Amino acid sequence: MFWSGELIARTAPVRRRANPLASPLHERAVAAYLGLAIGDALGATVEFMTPKEIRQTHGVHRDISGGGWLRLKAGQVTDDTTMSLALGEAILTRGKLEASSAAAAFDAWMRGKPVDIGNTVRRNLIGYRKTGNPEAPASEHDAGNGAAMRVLPAALACYGQPPEEAVFASRAQAHVTHNNKLSDAACETLTLMLHDLLIGRDVVAIELDHAAGLSAALPVFAYDRKRCENPSGYIVETMQAVFQAFFATENFEDCLIDVVNRGGDADTTGAIAGMLAGARYGLAAIPRRWLSTLNSEVREACEKQAELLICLAEAKNTALPAPATA
Ligand code: MN
Ligand code: MN
Numbered sequence: 001m002f003w004s005g006e007l008i009a010r011t012a013p014v015r016r017r018a019n020p021l022a023s024p025l026h027e028r029a030v031a032a033y034l035g036l037a038i039g040d041a042l043g044a045t046v047e048f049m050t051p052k053e054i055r056q057t058h059g060v061h062r063d064i065s066g067g068g069w070l071r072l073k074a075g076q077v078t079d080d081t082t083m084s085l086a087l088g089e090a091i092l093t094r095g096k097l098e099a100s101s102a103a104a105a106f107d108a109w110m111r112g113k114p115v116d117i118g119n120t121v122r123r124n125l126i127g128y129r130k131t132g133n134p135e136a137p138a139s140e141h142d143a144g145n146g147a148a149m150r151v152l153p154a155a156l157a158c159y160g161q162p163p164e165e166a167v168f169a170s171r172a173q174a175h176v177t178h179n180n181k182l183s184d185a186a187c188e189t190l191t192l193m194l195h196d197l198l199i200g201r202d203v204v205a206i207e208l209d210h211a212a213g214l215s216a217a218l219p220v221f222a223y224d225r226k227r228c229e230n231p232s233g234y235i236v237e238t239m240q241a242v243f244q245a246f247f248a249t250e251n252f253e254d255c256l257i258d259v260v261n262r263g264g265d266a267d268t269t270g271a272i273a274g275m276l277a278g279a280r281y282g283l284a285a286i287p288r289r290w291l292s293t294l295n296s297e298v299r300e301a302c303e304k305q306a307e308l309l310i311c312l313a314e315a316k317n318t319a320l321p322a323p324a325t326a
Helices: 005-011 024-044 051-058 079-094 099-111 119-131 152-157 163-174 181-199 203-217 235-248 252-260 266-281 288-293 296-318
Strands: none
Touching: 024 079, 024 152, 024 181, 024 252, 024 266, 024 288, 024 296, 079 099, 079 152, 079 266, 079 296, 099 119, 099 163, 152 163, 152 181, 152 296, 163 181, 181 203, 181 235, 181 266, 203 235, 235 252, 235 266, 252 266
């Protein structure tokens, strides 16, 4: 494994709470991280299939069964989750998000021969090895979903910080491999949406502010027209499929089943929809059969990181100077 639980235990600047799940915020953060991993594991089975091929092979794909083009074991996750864990570990080791440590963590992750890796991620990590610059050159072509799929640890670490801080954090991690304005807009939207879902804000307001807000600012993201089937790795199609599934369903399970049965880049739409749905519906809404099939080492790492990242955010928030008294 490329991430190490030990390293976190040794260097984490914060401690887990005695009973983290007693706090609704911690519980939702854990559910978001598990949602990411579950969506990834569920979707990977049907990644690169069309909805028709999925229907012919699985009927409705609703169980974490492994297989797929990567020939996974049931419950195994892919780059979406493992890059997130690598990023989360880098944040916890340093006590903050830095582009340089994120780049080093992704590089170490790539050396660990991950089960899959996106082309843009590989190309720009090879660039980083050559130049040592943790920011990839801006490119119109790098509008893939590879930075958006791993926003969660950065979003948790900057929870409660002003929106400028959230934007900074989402870009610092994203630009290591994707320096592109469509990817940036998606990462920023997802980060702010996650914060609002963690607070428990009304989802209608969230759709208006963040999802509709994104398509108002960049009309290419409009998701209220045709149903997006077979979404590619292009961030626009990924976000359209995720928004359609997320806002049209009313529980965690339906949301994930809707999005992965669209096929295409299903592990990544599953991962992104899963983090949003986890933050929205909480732990109790995650089907037991999915939780128990998820690889236990991955499950433990996700739970632990989610708690530690939220503890880190809380420690920062209370470190703000107290208001001056007369
Ligand atoms: Mn993947
Ligand atoms: Mn994918």
